[in-house]
Amino acid sequence: MANRLPENPSFEHLKNEAKQLLRGVRAGETRALATAEALHPGSLSELRLAGAQLVVARKYGFTSWARLRAHMAMVGEFARRPDEVGPSADLAAEFLRLACLTYNGPARYEAAVRLLAANPQIAVASVWTLAATGDAAGVERAVAAQPTLARAQGGPFGWEPLLYLTYSRVPQADAAGTARVLLQAGADPNAGYLLEGLAPPFTALTGALGGGELGQPAHPQDLQVARVLLEAGADANDGQALYNRGLLGDDTGYLELLLEFGLGHGGGGPWRARLGQVLDAPARMLESAVVMAALHGQTRRVRCLLAHGAPVNAKGHPAFGSHTALEAAQLGGHTETAQILAAAGASGALRGLDSAEAAIMRGDREQLERLVSGDRRLVQRLLTQRRDLLIKAATYGRTPAVRLACRLGFDVNAALPWTALHKAALAGDLAMAEALVELGADRSKRDSDYHATPLQWAQYAGHAEVAEFLNQ
Structure with a gap:
């Protein structure tokens, strides 16, 4: 299994890693030799820098140094670190920082609401604050005057307006309507960013559905906004959205919506075109959804997935033991979930x-x-x-x-x-x-x-x- 790139990956660091590997091989260092022998196609007796670079690329799951370099260029374009953005004296920027989920600690939207109440002019300060407050009419006026604003990156996180809309958790007048205005004006329904430069991306759909390790709240109009995005072309095979929402309760509304729009099928959309094998294929995402629901004893979700044709004998990732969904349910101690899977024909035997x-x-x-x-x-x-x-x-x-x-x-x-x-x-x-x-x-x-x-x-x-x- 390939290693995962480190947080905030740097191409300069990777180039230095290749040079260090080459020096280690030439010095006969055991660890360097073992890495090179496992990943280099030929003899190490005359290893050159290009060969060491190939080893580093393969270590991280890329077939060539050129592909790794192209990936890093893409990372440079889409990497964002919203959790590292500090307080700002600019009221509009501070409002956006507080209003939006950054997956770093509890939501701070109550502070954003207080700030907005004390300074109502913030709401109309920019297309990004208009989007965050769900002001459809205001956004429509802004993009009519300047169409490029629909995809303009700005605000404290360098996001497009659609992301401020879907990650904001302050009360919004018309979230779905605002999303439609932005999309009709040319906003990208698959807009997103790479948190710490890593895959999978945090997309507009991810923001609408909420969840995650800290149980961040879903958007108040989550399914309505998600449907608008999907109807406009957002890809339903959103690994981060599936993972994050999968940690919240046992609801099935979001799953039914994603399944309706092709979860588990297709090519994976523009993000998989950018990231390639770094992202799971759609069919693999669907399998993972079954195993994750089984592992957490989410009986409603298991029933929903099976009813929509998800594989009953889905297997988990090799890094976690390649257990079947039935075995995952058993390992979690979820007897009812295991019974549902067994009745549907699932196999697996723990030893x-x-x-x-x-x-x-x-x-x-x-x-x-x-x-x-x-x-x-x-x-x-x-x-x-x-x-x-x-x-x-x-x-x-x-x-x-x-x-x-x-x-x-x-x-x-x-x-x-x-x-x-x-x-x-x-x-x-x-x-x-x-x-x-x-x-x-x-x-x-x-x-x-x-x-x-x-x-x-x-x-x-x-x-x-x-x-x-x-x-x-």
């Missing part, structure tokens, strides 16, 4: 540690005891090879699984790089946080990535109730 993990996730103590009695080394293997199991159980909200894991000897304070309590705090799961503290979770434990406590994670995610409990 060994996977079988034990599934029993723990179900909270099935009797089955676990039977497995342990047949393999006395099973518990030790679980503790050493499935070290994140308790954290995973906390992430899925499986309190019986957390208790069973603790009985087996899993450390409730293991930080890999964060603890189970960190994950409960991030999810806003008060019941799980209370259970973990009861089991001995340390509220003052800091994760090894951000050096923050669970309390700080809860505050960062905007979960006041959990933060109050952790602050006791």
Whole structure:
């Protein structure tokens, strides 16, 4: 499997990486030799810079250095870092910064609403503020006077108006109407950007559907705006939108809409034309949607996907074990979801540690005891090879699984790089946080990535109730 490009990838850095690889091969360094031998087609005895560049390109999943260079040029055009934009003295820029999702901490739109109430002139300051407030008539006047504004990049994030419209979370007068005006004036329905320069893109459709790791709210008119975008040509095979919305509840409205407009079919639209194999093919996206719904026990979504012809034996990504949807449901401890898949003809059989993990996730103590009695080394293997199991159980909200894991000897304070309590705090799961503290979770434990406590994670995610409990 190819490595993922680092955040904020730099072509200069990649060129230096090739030079360092070449020096390492010539010096006989074990790691450099192993990398080159795995990815270079010929002898290394006369390796030159061009050969080292080919190795680096293949390392990141590109067939040639030229293709990697072209990809980096495209990244330079579309990379944005909205989460790094700081406060501005310009009121219109500050309003937009606060009004829009950046997927870095809780939404700040309430502050944007207060700023707008105190300074109503902000709403008409530019085509971008007009779009963010859903002022269809105002946008229509602006693009009629200057048609290029429909696709003009500006504001604090360097976005097009359509992105400010779909990522804004302040009240909007007519979001769908504003989207239609922009699209009719030439806005790109597939407008988007590469967060930190990485795929998949955050598109206008992604913004409308919301979600993500911090459970960011969907646009108040999410399905209406999404339909306008799709009718105008937005590609339904939007991997980031699928992932982000897939973490919110178990609704199916967005799935039915995407399926109506071709999810799982076609060539993948303009973003796949730009990014090539860096993005999954549409059929692969549909498989991933089935496996993800199964893994999270989202029974309504599983039924919806199967009813629309999604493959019942979809497999997950090789990086995550290539489990079938049925196996994913079992590993998540989701008995009902597994039964639905099995009744639809899904196959899969867990063995060994996977079988034990599934029993723990179900909270099935009797089955676990039977497995342990047949393999006395099973518990030790679980503790050493499935070290994140308790954290995973906390992430899925499986309190019986957390208790069973603790009985087996899993450390409730293991930080890999964060603890189970960190994950409960991030999810806003008060019941799980209370259970973990009861089991001995340390509220003052800091994760090894951000050096923050669970309390700080809860505050960062905007979960006041959990933060109050952790602050006791």
